[in-house]
Amino acid sequence: MVDTLGARAAHDSHPADPIAAMVNADGLLTAEAERAANISDDVLRDLYRRMAICRRLDQEGLNLQRQGELGLWGPIAGHEAAQVGAAMAMAETDWIFPYYRDFAMTICRGVDPGIAMTWFRGLTHGAWNPYEHRLGPLIISVGTQVPHAVGFAIGCKLDHEPTAVLVGFGEGSTSTGDWHEAMNFAGVFKAPVVFLCENNQWAISVPMREQVAGRVADRAAGYGFPGLRIDGSDVLTVYTVVRAAADRARHGEGPYLVEALTYRFQAHTTSDDPTRYRTDADVEPWRAKDSIARATARLRDRGAFSDDFERAVAAEAEETALAMRATLLSAATPHPGQAFDLVFANPPASLLREQAEFVAELEPGSAE
C-alpha cells in the first residue's frame, strides 16, 4: 500500500542534479551525503526538539477545539519532519510562504504559538506581521500562495538579494492552475524558490492516485528545473535536501521542487471524519515511519540521545502547550470597527463614514 518511491526515482531524469544524488532509491539521505552535509548533533537535537514540541502543540490544538475554544484545528501530525526540516533549513533572511497546515513552520519562525492559534479561534485572518518573521500569512485558497512566493522571489532577484523563498503546499494543491502557472513562471524567470510539496497522500477524502496523474516530482522536468521525491518523514533528509536547494536558489541556479512523501495521521481538520474514507489499516504502515521515532533513532545511532534530553524536551513541550493555551485564552476579541481599519492603507472618506455609522449603531452611547 505504501508507495516506497519505486524504481523510477525522479533523479533518474536529472543525472546532473547533485541534490538528487544525495538520496537513495527510497528517498533517504545516503550515508555519504550525510557525512558530506556534516549536520551537527546539536542541530539534529534541535530538529527533534522542535518536532516534539510541535506534536504536543498539535495535540493541544485538538484539545482546545474539543473544549470549544477553537473554531477549527488542522492537525499536523505526520508533517513534523517536513515542516520543521524545511523551515529550519532556510536561512534567517530567507522567506517562507506557508499553507494552512504549516503550523510547525510558523512556530519555527518564532511566532508565539498562542498568537498563532488566534487564527483558529476566529479572532483574526492573520496573526503575525510577515515582515517580523519573514513568513507570509496562512493561505486557505488552495494553491494561490505558490505564485505569491514566485512573485516575491522575482522581487528578490530584481533587488539582487541572495534570498531564497520556501513555499509549502499539499499534493492536492498541485492540481490547481495556479500551481502550474507558478512553476512555469519560476522556470521562465529562474526565480530563487524552493517548492515543498507535503504529499500526505490525501486531500481531505481524495487519495493521491485520484488527485495526481503521474508524480509530482516528475513534473519539475517539464518546467526545466529539477524535482526530487524524498522521504518526508525523515527530518535529516528534509533538512539537508531543502538546505541544498535553498543554497542553490540563493546562488542563482533557479527553482527546485521537493516532494516530501508523508502522511496525515489525523483528520483533515476537526470538521472531518476520516473513517468515511480510510481505515486504520491504511494508516498503519505510515505509523512505522513516524518522524519523531526516526529522529530519535538517528540521534541514538550518533550516541546523542539521552533520557535526560528526552525528559527535558517533554517538559519544555508541556510548558509551551500551557503557555500557548494561556496566551490564546487571554487574547482579546477585536473591536468590530477594526474590520474597517484593515481594508486599506489609505481608506477613502466614505469608508470611514460607514465605519463611524457602524460603530455608532453597535454602541448607541458612543455616537456623537
Place this chain on the structure above:
Amino acid sequence: MVDTLGARAAHDSHPADPIAAMVNADGLLTAEAERAANISDDVLRDLYRRMAICRRLDQEGLNLQRQGELGLWGPIAGHEAAQVGAAMAMAETDWIFPYYRDFAMTICRGVDPGIAMTWFRGLTHGAWNPYEHRLGPLIISVGTQVPHAVGFAIGCKLDHEPTAVLVGFGEGSTSTGDWHEAMNFAGVFKAPVVFLCENNQWAISVPMREQVAGRVADRAAGYGFPGLRIDGSDVLTVYTVVRAAADRARHGEGPYLVEALTYRFQAHTTSDDPTRYRTDADVEPWRAKDSIARATARLRDRGAFSDDFERAVAAEAEETALAMRATLLSAATPHPGQAFDLVFANPPASLLREQAEFVAELEPGSAE
C-alpha cells in the same frame, strides 16, 4: 536559431511508447515507420490538396480584411501541416475542439469556408453547429477549450464509445492554469484525448523561451502519459503520429500529447505588427521547412506528384476562394433581436419581454 529538437527528445523518457519510436531525433517519421503506416499516395495527395486550398483561403482572408470585409483575420500560414494532418488523422466519428487559429481544421471538417468566415466578419460568435461537424466552436479565451475536450472525452468514456477527441492550442496556451488542470484530469481519468500543441514559436510578441519553461512535450510525463515533439511542418509525420495517438486513445490507453513544432509566418492577426518583435532573418530558416513544399517533395519521391495535379489543385483552391468570398459577402446580418434568442434554450419570460421592448424600440413600427 531554429530549434532542431535537440538530443533530449521526449521519447527518451518513454522507451515503451511505440509512437515515440515512429520519429527520429528531428521529430520526423522514420522510413520504417512510414512503411509500417502504409499511407497511400491518394491520402498524401489529399493532405497536400487540403493544405494548398487552405493556404489560398488564408490569403483570401488577408485580402478580405484589407478590403474591409473582415473585422479581423488570423493567418494560418505555417500551420497547414499541423492542422490538416491532425484533423484528417481523426476518424469521422471523433471530435475536434479547435482554438481560434484552427481554420484549416474547420475546413477539413466540412464547414463551408464562406460560413466559417462569417465569424471573422463579426456576424456571429459561432458559425457552425458542432454536432453537424463534430467540431467545437472556435475558442478565444486562451486554453479554456482544453478542459472542455477532456470533459467531452470523459463523457465518451462513460458512454463506452470508441471516440477520440482532438484539441488544438498554441504553445502560449500551455502557460494557462486550465491547460494544466486539463492535462491532470486527462491523466487521472485516462480520457481519450489527443492534445495537439501547435508550437509556432510565438504568442503574439512573446517568444517561446520567455513563455515555456522546459519543453511542452516533456510535461506529459508529469501527468503519467506520453508526450512527443514532432516536426509540425511535415504533414505525413503529423498525420501518422496523431492517427496512432487517436487509435491508442480509442483503445482505452489514455491521453497523448503531441507538440508539433512549426512557425507562424504572418502576423498574429491582422491587428498585429510583427516587425516590432522579430526580423525577416528570424523567419527565414522556417521558410525552408514549408509544409507544402515538403509535401510536394514527399509526393515527388513517391512519383505521385504531377504538374496536372498541381494545376488542378491550384484551380480548385482558386475556385474555393472565390466561392468563399461570395458566400461570405452574401451572408445576412443577424436580426439584432436574435441576440436574445440565443441566450437560453428555455428563456425566462422576463428576457422575452426585454427582447420585445428592445425590438420595438429599434423598429417603432413593429411594436404592438
Place this chain on the structure above:
Amino acid sequence: MTTITMGKALNEALRDALRDDPRVLVYGEDVGRLGGVFRVTDGLRAEFGEERVFDTPLAESTIAAIAVGLAIKGFHPVAEMQFDAFSYPAFNQITSNLAKYHTRTQGACNMQAVIRIPYGGNIGAVEHHSESPETYYVHTAGLKVVTPSTPADAYGLLRAAIADPDPVIFLEPKARYWSRQDLDLPAPPLPLDRAQIVRPGTDGTIIAYGPTVQVALAAAEAAEAEGASLEVVDLRSLSPLDLDTLSASVRKTKRAVVVHEAPVFMGIGAEIAARLMHDLFDVLAAPVERVGSATVPYPPARVEKLFLPDADRVLEAVDRTRQY
C-alpha cells in the same frame, strides 16, 4: 410525511434526479467517498456507482469546464464547489464559457448543467468559507441563479435546475443545511424564475432569499407583536428577478426592505431597490431600505454576527420606512 433537513432534501433531490435521468452526473471535490463536506451527496456513490458520482482533482476551473464538455456530450452534470469563495477559480470558465456556450453555438449546444455552491456565513468558519458571491453570477448574462430557503424549496428548485436545459448556479445557504421541515418527497419541482410570498402582510414588504428569509420571518413575527403586518417575499430566483411578484407586493404595502448577507454596495438589493423605486415611484410611501453587510472583506468568525443581518436590524429598517 417526514421531517428532513435541507441537506437531506438536497441529497434526495440528487438521488431522485440520478434515478430518473441516466444522463445526470454528480461530481466535485470529496463528493464521492466522503459524501461532500456537508454530506449533501452522502450515499450517492454507493448507490449509483463511481461512474455517475465521482471525486475530481482539486481544480475548480476544470470542474466547471468539464461540465461544458459533458453537457455537449449530452450529459447533465451537477458539479459541486466546496465553498462560496472556492468557486472564484472557476470564474472564467463559468463566465466566458458555461454562460456563453449556448450563444456561441447558435443554440446548438445546451448547457444543461448545475453548479452547486454552498454560500453565506454564520457558521464560525475561517476565511473564504462564508461569502455571498451572488452578485458575480447574477450580473453574468446567460446564467440562471436560484437559491432555496427551506428543505421543500431546496428539493423543488434543485430538481428543476437539473431538468432545465440551461446552466444554473444553485446557491445553497449553508447555515440552513440543518434546518428542518415536514415534507412529502418527491416534492414538486418549482419554477426557476418565480418569487414566493412566504408570509402575507399589509404594512410593508421584506424581500429576502436563502439565509435571510428566516431572519425576515423572525422580524415579521416580532413586528406582529407590535401590531405591524409585514409581508415576506422569498426571491428564490436571483436571476431573473421576479419583479411582477415584488411589484405587486410593494404596490400593496407601499414599503420595502431588501435583506441579504452580501455587502449592501452592489448587492442584489441595489437592483431591486432601483427597480422598485423606478417602477413604483409614486406608490411608495418611503424609499426602499437595504440591510446587508458592510463594505469590508468578510470578518473573522468571532465578530461575524455583528455584520450579518438580524431581526433587529431588519426591524430598524422597517421602522425607517414606516416613520418616513
Place this chain on the structure above:
Amino acid sequence: MTTITMGKALNEALRDALRDDPRVLVYGEDVGRLGGVFRVTDGLRAEFGEERVFDTPLAESTIAAIAVGLAIKGFHPVAEMQFDAFSYPAFNQITSNLAKYHTRTQGACNMQAVIRIPYGGNIGAVEHHSESPETYYVHTAGLKVVTPSTPADAYGLLRAAIADPDPVIFLEPKARYWSRQDLDLPAPPLPLDRAQIVRPGTDGTIIAYGPTVQVALAAAEAAEAEGASLEVVDLRSLSPLDLDTLSASVRKTKRAVVVHEAPVFMGIGAEIAARLMHDLFDVLAAPVERVGSATVPYPPARVEKLFLPDADRVLEAVDRTRQY
C-alpha cells in the same frame, strides 16, 4: 501644451512613474517588445530595461498573483490584462488575495499594485474583447476601481493609482484610446475617490464614466439645442462612489440618468439609482433612469452598436425623467 491621445497619456504616466519611483514595475503579456497590443507601454522597455518592463507567460491568474508577491517585497507593480474578459482567469487572485491581503496581514502588507484593464466595446472586435467587467470588481471590498474619460484624467488617475498604497483596478476605456486633448504634462494627480462635473446644467444630471462620458456630453449638447440644460457628471471613481458630488448635482437638477455600457441588470447604475432615490426621495421629480446594455452576452461586432448607449437613447431617458 501638446495634443495627445489617451493611449499616449497613459504611456506618459507609466513613463513618469517608472522614472520617479524606482520601485515601479510594468509587466504583462506583450507589454515589452511590442509595447502592448494598444501600444500603451510603447518604448518603456527600451527606456527602463527588461528588469522593470517585462513580458510574462500567458497566465493572468499569476500575473495578478505575482503583483501580490512583488508588493510584499516592496515593489509597486503595474500589471496589464490584455482585454477585459481576460482578467477573469485572475478573478480568484484579485478577489481572494489582492483585495484581502492587507486585511489578512493586519495592515502589515500594503498591496500597492495597479491592475490595468482595457475595457468596453465599440471596437468591432471578436468575443471577449468588449466587455465591461466593473460590477465584478466594484462589489469586491478591498479594491479601489477607477476609470478615466479623457487623456488628462487618464494621466492624473494613473499616476495617483500607482502612488496609492492600495490595490487599484484601473479600467481603460479602449474605444477612447485614440481620443485627443491638449495637455501640459506632467498633469496633476487626481484623487481616486472623486467624481467630476464635466458640464454644468440645471434641468437634469447625466451620470457617466469611461466610454459613456462622451456619449453623455453629446446628448447634453443636443439637448441644449432644444433648450434643456443638462449637467454631466463623470464618476472617475467607481469604487468608492462619490455620492456627495452626485447628490449635490441631482439635488439641484432633480432628475438623473445613469449611462454605462455594461448590462443594466446589476450594473453600477443599480447602486447609483438605489442610493439617489433613497437619499433624495422627496427631492427627485422623476425616478432615476438607467441606460445600458441588454441582459445578453456581448453581441457580435456587426450588431454591437444597437446594444451600446448612444446620445439618442440617453436623450430618450432624459425625456422620460422630464415628462414624468
